[in-house]
Amino acid sequence: MSKLLLIDDEADVQYSFRRIFDSPEVELSTASSGEEGLALIPKLKPDLVLMDIRMGGINGLETLRRIRQLDTKLLVILMTAYGTTATAIEAMKLGAYDYLLKPFDVPKLKEIVTNALKAARDMKQVVSYQPLLESEDYELGIVGRSEAMQQVFKLLGQVAASDATTLVTGESGTGKELVARAIYHHSHRAAQPFLAVNCAAIPEQLLESELFGHERGAFTGATVQRIGKFEQCHKGTIFLDEIGDMTPPTQTKILRVLQSGTFERVGGNQLIKVDVRVVAATNKPLEQAVAARQFREDLFYRLNVVRIHIPPLRDRREDIPLLVNYFLKTIARDQSRAPKGIAAAAVKALEKYHWPGTVRELENVIRRAHVIAKSEAILPADLPGEITGLGGAASSVSTVPTEGGASDAATLARQLFQIARRDPKLKVLPAVERELVIQALKETDNNQVHAAKLLGITRATLRKRIEKFKIHRETQIQ
Ligand SMILES: Nc1ncnc2c1ncn2[C@@H]1O[C@H](COP(=O)(O)OP(=O)(O)OP(=O)(O)O)[C@@H](O)[C@H]1O
Ligand SMILES: [Mg+2]
Secondary structure, three states, X not given: OEEEEEEOOOHHHHHHHHHHOOOOOEEEEEEOOHHHHHHHHHHHOXXXXXXXXXXXXXXXHHHHHHHHHHOOOOEEEEEEEHHHHHHHHHHHHOOOOEEEEEOOOHHHHHHHHHHHHHHHHHHHOOEEOOOOOOOOOOOEEOOOXXXXXXXXXXXXXXXXXXXXXXXXXXXXXXXXXXXXXXXXXXXXXXXXOEEEEEOOOOOHHHHHHXXXXXXXXOOOOOOOOEOOHHHHOOOOEEEXXXXXXXXXXXXXXXXXXXXXXXXXXXXXXXXXXXXXXEEEEEOOOHHHHHHOOOOOHHHHXXXXXXXXXXXXXXXXXXXXXXXXXXXXXXXXXXXXXXXOEEOHHHHHHHHHOOOOOHHHHHHHHHHHHHHHOOOOEEOHHHOOHHHHOOOOOOOOOOOOOOOOHHHHHHHHHHHHHHHHHHOXXXXXXXXXXXXXXXXXXXXXXXXXXXXXXXXXXXXHHHHHHXXXXXXXXXXXXX
């Protein structure tokens, strides 16, 4: 459950917030003045404060200043009427997380609160990474005893102690974000903010403004000045996730911040200097992006000074039983119950599977099996069919042979869809298309005419697919 504190002297606002945040996941407390709010914070330990700027007694800005003395990381969202945005900017410079204009747009308010609560969790939840399963007092852990993970831990320890820019790489779901958060928690910046920006999730035009802020009138819709994440994160750590998706102009600006610690807001010419540690992550092979001139080479080298590569789960299968236990324990803890067990045969099946969705997929499989297991132990039948080779309960797909090719395809598609559902990031359609093309080329010894026929497409289409999926000769002959 998340704890929200609203500081506002208007009874109406308090009333609407109670209605808006009437949910079992949120506990809302209210204070009618800055003084009252400041007195409540140490007792309440809220995850997020929403505060009016204009109040009787000490105003929002002064209250924010004092909150910062109590707690450097507590997230504060300020609320202000349109005419007083200058004060809101002032507040951002004092370390407010965001501001909202009154009157509120309720969906926007909810979105900002949800994002802020995620950011608060990232800052608070300590991510440990040493073998910690014996002790129970961890919140989140990076589990792994394999040689490869020991190497990751070693690097992580070295990197955390320094201020070096770090690049975390690995397939989707391997734990890159977890590693980034562990670096932060074990660094000397742990008491300062940590902010994450997902470069792939933010539309291209907005990313630069999100990172560096913008001046009023910088582009259509920029009606007020805005402070970006780099400025907000001064003295802290910024996590640039999916950095491979950044456009060249943004890459240039990032390079400059890394080199000189300076930048300008979009549409501005005032030089702003910040002290921010950058941790970046990507699941794209950046070397290839550099070769294809999609990613700046100089930025790549700058980021690649320290690189932590997390191998996929199928290359460190000895970690699977450990992870299974860890997930069972965390599920039990979240539900305040004793952990369920798991049958040895089920663990064996999990160890054999190739885990295209890596650790995230394993976590989802365990969560799901935990729900559907009827007894106190997870059995092979509680796992998806493609893992056990049985028509497992989780996939609910019949494995009875079907009469024709079309229904075979339908059955296969249903199974693939179950996989996609568990891991939407898998991008199932292109992934399957690519694998089919590779398979056909292998089968036909690279005879494109023959391969195209097998796939039911023209040779021209096949060529386009080979190009699109960058299927090179090496891949074909493997
Ligand atoms: N070694 C590990 N120990 C415990 N949990 C892990 C480990 N690795 C990954 N996880 C869990 O798996 C899930 C995916 O991890 P995370 O989000 O860090 O992956 P990612 O590499 O950032 O993926 P993506 O590229 O899709 O963003 C999370 O719930 C995380 O807690
Ligand atoms: Mg991630």
